Amino acid sequence: MNYPKMEEEILKYWNEHEIFKKSIEKRKGEKKFVFLEGPPTANGMPHPGHVLTRTVKDVVLRYKTMKGYYVARKAGWDTHGLPVEIEVEKILGLKNKQEIEEFGIEKFNQECKKNVFKYEEAWKEMTKRVGFWIDMENPYITLDNLYIESVWWSLKEAWKRGLLYRGYRVTPYCPRCGTTLSSHEVAQGYKEVEDDSIFVKFKIKGKDEFLLAWTTTPWTLISNVALAVHPDELYVKIEYNGEKIILAEARAKSILKEYRVLDVFKGMELKGIEYEPLYKFVEPDKKCWYVVTAVFVTMDEGTGIVHIAPAFGEEDYEVGIKYDLPVVQLVDNEGKFKKEAGWLSGKFVKDADKEIIENLKERGLLEGEQKYRHQYPFCWRCDSPLIYYAIESWFIGMSKLRDNLLKNNEEIKWYPENLKYGRFLDFIKDVRDWALSRKRYWGTPLPIWVCEKCKKEICIGSIKELKDLAGKIPYDLHRPFIDEIKIKCECGGEMKRVEEVIDAWYDSGCAFFAQWHYPFENEEEFMNNFPADFICEAIDQTRGWFYSLLAVSTLLFDKTCYKNVLTLGLILDEKGQKMSKKARNYIEPSEIFSKYGADALRWYLLSSSPPWQPKRIYEKAIKDALSQFLLTLWNVYSFYKTYSNLDKFDYERDFVKERKLIDRWILSRLQKVIMEVDKRMEEFEIHKACRAIEDFVVDELSNWYIRLCRKRFWTEEQNFDKLSGYSTLYEILSTLARIIAPFVPFIGEKIYLEMKGESVHLCDFPVVEESLIDEKLEEKMRLAREITEIIRGLRAKKNIKVRYPLKEAIISMEEGGELEEVINLIKEETNVKNIIFVENIEEYMEKKVKANLASLGKKYKKDAGNIANLIENCSVEKLKEGKIICNGKEYEISEEDYRIEIKEKEGYIFGEKDGIKVLLNITKSEELIVEGFAREIVRRIQQMRKEMNLEMEEKIIVEINISRDRIDGWEDYVKNETRSKEIKYCLPQDGYIKEWDIDDERIIIGIKKI
Ligand SMILES: [Zn+2]
Ligand SMILES: [Zn+2]
Missing domain, CATH: 1.10.730.10 (Isoleucyl-tRNA Synthetase; Domain 1)
Structure with missing residues (x-):
């Protein structure tokens, strides 16, 4: 059978008869099984990983449908976000945000919109071909105005409760892309680099003493506002190179050589000490430049005194919040110093390190420098070094909803179970506020308008609300059109939209209600489909879509929006390597479909391991699935079809x-x-x-x-x-x-x-x-099959073909009752004439006594040899009496002096498995040899008939170079089985002649059609 061709025909049949539609309609009014599709992005070709998710979803949905559920299946497309923008930037040859804006946001977003559906056809084709039934004609699409409106509604809900707010956050930031990176993005781009690290002296106010700090990022010194010490560690004041310097005692010992200790005290005692700033480019709006305490200060490296710049470090920022320190942010979006930074203005921060070091040296504030090798993160997209950077962002206050998240997670069934209290719980236990906004172009616009005059902010929750306030709405809610909508403030000023768009993860997290355009429409559909019974995606969505869904539904409804979540393992190549576009270490799904078919791929993916385990995917595995399972099944069916038709x-x-x-x-x-x-x-x-x-x-x-x-x-x-x-x-x-x-x-x-x-x-x-x-x-039947298997194994061991009949098999079993009904099956399958069941099979075997020379030797020294001889020739019964007479002397014999070996008798072979013991008689009797030989001849003639393309009913004459007595008594059998009219015992002369080797004998058979 041409399997892929058969599948194409079935696809045609489904299409012509609208089977998918019918399968759903048929269940209308039945109990629902609600599925929520995680929206893929169609700006890349689908790969085997996508085939896996689509296959697993399909199996579950088809199964539930056949079990009587109404299972609606709406497709979805995820369309916004930075990956799309990056792709378009590459195509258009744009290098940064400035160039995008020069190119024009309108044109740029148009390109993004086009690019998002670049491979839509390929996706549709793959989906159809793999057999995934989902409604691709009416998908939800995150860029639709109505979808955006639903998202806006949710943001307004958060706003009303004070959960949508503006704040700072220190995040890894790519100055080239002009955007922040999420932690899993950062994790992809670490490299080992060598940076300058320096020891810097901070002069204590009013004293001729210095606090010695250490930093690996000199450029952040510009924004220093505090120094942190560990409250419980010991610090020392020392005299070093004629100066009074303070640092941790442990660190002084390990980094300095000759110094004199003047004083020792706990870090706590340094708290509050003020020092003179290294740089003072701007006047801070809050008190700063003093010592604070922090437990993260380590004694493993540096000086035990850490320089704090809340604008450029996560821990620094936390300290800043705690001590209400100012955020001195002198770096712009491209990672360059702002003009307030005087002589550094316009410089890229990483390039400014050298000049700052030089400057400190000149001022006598540098105590030393050293090269420092460490792992530093780079942008995985563009390879620029990342900087940690406090940026203004809009947040959703998820940390306030932490307990609700934990409570709602209790209602979810995770597959595999360990994610629930493992990876996922760990994540939501430490949940941070959601940095929602992106200073980018292609995304759902953040619906917040700010008055230029009085700074009043409003959040818009619907298209109607916007229209009522602004008098008009754009045809397309995206940038730049939405930016042109101005609102009159009550103060008389003009309100403009903030420039941000939102994180695309938030878009897809809204899918469970936004796909219905809830709450503006379809309230009933929404209610009937909330929460979903089933979602299923790859395991990397644990902190992605699985989280964003739960976050949004907790925020809006304080409930989970899915009850069961099935996570799927990653797809690997044959050697267990991760698939990557770069390495091209995977076969295109379309190639698999046309070579082996979708069923073969599906069956392999489904049957090889639990859904949540990684799957190695390679051609041979798929080929095997086809031949081992699908074609076996097809052969059984063909067999039935052929004969039942006949x-x-x-x-x-x-x-x-x-x-x-x-x-x-x-x-x-x-x-x-x-x-x-x-x-x-x-x-x-x-x-x-x-x-x-x-x-x-x-x-x-x-x-x-x-x-x-x-x-x-x-x-x-x-x-x-x-x-x-x-x-x-x-x-x-x-x-x-x-x-x-x-x-x-x-x-x-x-x-x-x-x-x-x-x-x-x-x-x-x-x-x-x-x-x-x-x-x-x-x-x-189970026992019959086991017995058959043992006997076949024994035959194979002795190289006796199944065609040679054997006389008998003696069998004993630990359990299992009457096998009479299946004895004939065993006989037929094993070609054993007689099957005998016995209680104790050992009675049919030989017992041999073996003397234990070691134990006899100890007792009887030089007589041991003779005694051993006697023992081995003694019956078991006699030995049990406990004594033996040797050379007229009586010797005591105990059980350790010998052991009894049980062996097959001559002509038998013994086998055992799972408590079934079989003794197979393998002696060839003359008549059995004749029978077996007759069967061998029959098989050869049948083979030759096949080669001659003879029809079943056509008769033949056979010539063969053996004597008649070789198949004595079996001639009629041979004739019947081979439809031969006559057998001549002579050297074949004409007709179809073939030579055979039967047990090392040269047999020549000739066949003539009559
Ligand atoms: Zn970048
Ligand atoms: Zn105003």
Whole structure:
């Protein structure tokens, strides 16, 4: 079968018959299962990671639909944000914000909008091809005016409660991109660099004494406002190079050589001491330049005195808040000193280090300098060094909602469970206020207007509100149009919008209500879909979308907006490396689809490991999924199709109620598969559901049931045996199609369509039929299969082909009752004539006594050898008497003097597994050799008939270079099996002649068609 082609046909069928739409409509009015789609961005090609999320979502949604739920599926697109802008900057060759503004915000945003949907077609195609059913015709899109309006509403709600505010925050900042980076972005760009670190003296006011501080970022000294010491550590005043210097005692010992200690005291005692500023470019608006205490001061490096610049350090900023220190911010958005910074004005901060060091040296304030190697963060996009920078930003006061977040997390079921109290809890426990605003262009505009005259601020919560206040609204709510909307202030001044847009994570965090344009419309839909039952994305969304959703829904409704969250592992390459666009270490999904099909990829992704574990993806694995599972299933189905067509079997007309034993067994097993899949899907253990299905199909259905039943369908008459088999296979396959439909929707559809003429995806998931379960029979069959496996293993060990019949197998089992019903199956499968069950298999084996020379030697010294000889020739019963006579002397014998070995008798071989012991008779009797040889001949002739393309009913004459007695008594058997009219025992002369090697013997067979 050409698998990918079959899938294309199914896609066509789905499209023509609107099966997706019907599958949803059919469930209207049923209980809902609410799914919320995490919106991807279509400005990059979809890769295997996206295929994984789409596949897993699809399985769950199809399964729930088949279980009777109404499962609406709205697609979504995430459209705003810096990644889009960066991409467009690259395309347009723009290097910074100034160039963007010169290019024009309107044109720039137009490009962004176009770029966002650059690969929409590729995304749609991938989504369709992988079989993910989602409504792509009516998606929610975060750039829509109505979506933006809903986001505005939420911001106004926060504003009304005082949770949307303006503040400072020290964040890693890229001066090139002109924007802050989130912590996970920073983590991507560390490099080892060598910077100048310096020791600087700060003169204490009114004294000729200095505080010695150490810094690795000299340029931040411009903004120094305090020095911090550890309150509990010891500090010393020393005389060093003729000066009085203060630093930590521990640090003095490790960095200085000759000095004289003048005084020792705790850091606490330095608190409040004022010093003279190094630089005074601006007059601060608050008290500063004094010693404060902070526990983060370390004794591991530096001097134990830390210079504090709240504008340029996170810890510094915290100290600043605590002591109400001023923020001296003399650096602009491009990382250059502002004009207030005098002689430094216009310089990029990192480049100013040298001049500042020089300046301090001239003034005699530099105590020393050293190169300092450390890890420093660079921008992952543009490779500029980042600076830590206090920027004004708009915040959402999430830290005030911390307890609510914790409470709402309790209501969420996380898969895997450990995220709930692990990674996610850790994150929300330390939740910070959400730095919401971005000084950028392509995003939801922050709806805050400020009066130029009286500085009054208002937040706009709807389009109508804006229109009422401004008299008009723009056609497009994005920049620059929204910036042109001015509002008249009550003071008579003019209000202008602040220039910021908001974090795109906030946009997608609003999806659960903004997709409905709530609260302006669709209140009922919103209420009916809140909270969602199920969301599912890659694990890296834990601090991304999973958080932003919970944050926004906690803020607005103080409830979680999702009940179950399934996180998926990352996709890796064959060697376990992360996939990357740079390394191109992955196969394009489209290539996989056209080579192996979507089902193969789906099955591999679903069955290989738990959804939340990383997945290695490579061609061979997908190929194996195709050949090991899908094609096995297809072969079983083809077998059924071929023979039932030949026999014109019609289930409605011909089905029988009574079934043969093996038919009842496979039906019973099928019920267990349904049970297992239901149980596993309840907990999203999709891989276990898949394994149950695969084991059933490969192991039980194909390797056991079909193999054992083949011959039933070869007979020509229409008997009970056959009808029972067809009825069973029909039931098995049509049920199986429904079981696999959510996982591998194409082949499920193909089989079901052919059998039933309707779409499997409009069906219900199979329900367990208790009456078909027969535990006892399953147990018997399990034992029969185990016994068969042991016997086959023993044959293989001795190199005896299954075609050679063996006389008997003696078997004992620890447990397991009557196997009479399945004995014939075992005989047939193992080609053993007789199966005998016994209580104690050791009775059928030889017991051999082995003397223990070590123990005998200790007791009887030189007589030990003779005694040992006697022991080994003694029966076990006799030994149990406890004495032995040697050279007329009686010796005491105890159990440690010998051990009993149990061995197969000549001509037998022993095997054991899980408490089943088998003794297989492998002696070849003359008649068995003849029978086995006859079977070998039959197989060769059948092979040759096939090579001659003979039809079943065509008769032949066989010539063969053996004597008649080689198949004595089996000639008729050979003739019947091979449809031969005559066998001539001679060297073949004409016809189709072939030479064979049968057990090292040269056998020549010739065949003539009659
Ligand atoms: Zn950058
Ligand atoms: Zn005003």
